[in-house]
Amino acid sequence: xxxxxxxxxxxxxxxxxxxxxxxxxxxxxxxxxxxxxxxxxxxxxxxxxxxxxxxxx
Numbered sequence: 001x002x003x004x005x006x007x008x009x010x011x012x013x014x015x016x017x018x019x020x021x022x023x024x025x026x027x028x029x030x031x032x033x034x035x036x037x038x039x040x041x042x043x044x045x046x047x048x049x050x051x052x053x054x055x056x057x
Contacts, residue, residue, distance in 0.1 A: 011040045 002009045031054025039047045 008038065008040075011046060 033053070034051045036049040036051055037047075038049075041047065
């Protein structure tokens with residue numbers, strides 16, 4: 001994620017780096033995920049809407 005979207009990564013970097021995102025993906029384990037929307041309305045605030053497809057195991 002850092003390499004693919006460096007600007008967005010820096011703007012949305014939460015406390016603890018991306019550990020929260022990695023934890024979420026570890027629970028969900030989708031076959032496919034799609035970013036529906038991303039916004040950075042204020043400094044230090046980021047909003048991400050995503051959709052996960054496939055079975056979780």
